[in-house]
Amino acid sequence: MNRKPLVAGNWKMNGVAASLAELELIAARAGNLPAVEIALCPPATLVAAAAARAAGSALRIGGQDCHAKASGAHTGDLSAEMRADAGASLVIVGHSERRADHGEGDAAVAAKAAAAHRAGLTAIICVGETEAERDQGQTLDIIGRQLAGSLPAGTTAANSVIAYEPVWAIGTGRTPTEAEIVEVHGFIRARLAAQLGADVAAGLRLLYGGSVKPSNAGTILKLADVDGALVGGASLKADDFWPIAAAAGSAGPGLSGP
Numbered sequence: 052m053n054r055k056p057l058v059a060g061n062w063k064m065n066g067v068a069a070s071l072a073e074l075e076l077i078a079a080r081a082g083n084l085p086a087v088e089i090a091l092c093p094p095a096t097l098v099a100a101a102a103a104r105a106a107g108s109a110l111r112i113g114g115q116d117c118h119a120k121a122s123g124a125h126t127g128d129l130s131a132e133m134r135a136d137a138g139a140s141l142v143i144v145g146h147s148e149r150r151a152d153h154g155e156g157d158a159a160v161a162a163k164a165a166a167a168h169r170a171g172l173t174a175i176i177c178v179g180e181t182e183a184e185r186d187q188g189q190t191l192d193i194i195g196r197q198l199a200g201s202l203p204a205g206t207t208a209a210n211s212v213i214a215y216e217p218v219w220a221i222g223t224g225r226t227p228t229e230a231e232i233v234e235v236h237g238f239i240r241a242r243l244a245a246q247l248g249a250d251v252a253a254g255l256r257l258l259y260g261g262s263v264k265p266s267n268a269g270t271i272l273k274l275a276d277v278d279g280a281l282v283g284g285a286s287l288k289a290d291d292f293w294p295i296a297a298a299a300g301s302a303g304p305g306l307s308g309p
């Protein structure tokens with residue numbers, strides 16, 4: 052099964068209008084890597100402007116969360132339909148920072164992913180264990196439970212991407228060993244086959260996320276069952292993000308590259 056790698060950047064609560072200059076540098080080059088899908092997820096305040104700057108390029112724009120409902124009395128929230136209306140074509144759901152900061156459990160994540168599908172967005176559904184859970188040998192149990200609870204009915208390779216993000220690796224500079232990443236990604240693929248069927252599982256892209264940077268992207272992105280990366284801190288600057296995207300296409304790093 053041919054899975055086109057996806058390298059998606061999550062700006063989190065970072066970025067103002069001037070930051071779109073970085074996004075424009077990526078948009079200008081995204082077409083040079085036709086074998087890689089590249090996306091950036093700026094904060095909600097910038098999605099419409101980002102989509103306008105990326106128009107006509109191969110760069111996809113995404114949101115970082117969405118409400119399960121399409122509209123209604125939910126002050127401060129944004130629906131998947133609003134994300135799409137602003138120009139997003141994908142949305143991250145179930146990021147560990149949302150799970151921890153907003154108490155979002157698997158059922159809420161599944162409802163958000165279903166909302167993304169309803170609105171025609173690709174849902175990037177995040178799973179990952181905490182450091183305590185890994186230390187207690189619970190990693191695969193936790194991931195299995197999150198997969199069982201966070202994927203809505205109707206999940207397909209066309210409307211969803213799974214991101215494995217060990218919580219302890221996010222923003223810490225630490226990453227699992229290559230063997231640990233391969234173990235978890237292989238486990239996820241097998242679980243998806245049991246849950247969704249072999250064909251869907253074979254087509255679903257599995258991203259690794261957690262302290263991916265230019266210096267480790269080449270190694271991580273060539274591991275078995277790693278179909279791209281979800282990148283936080285290193286997505287804020289084009290000089291850092293571009294070599295990661297290029298590594299997914301096995302191209303040379305650096306903004307002066309392809």
Ligand code: PEP
Binds near residue numbers: 220282
């Ligand atoms: C993330 O939050 O999705 C992430 C992977 O962050 P970082 O790359 O900064 O570890």
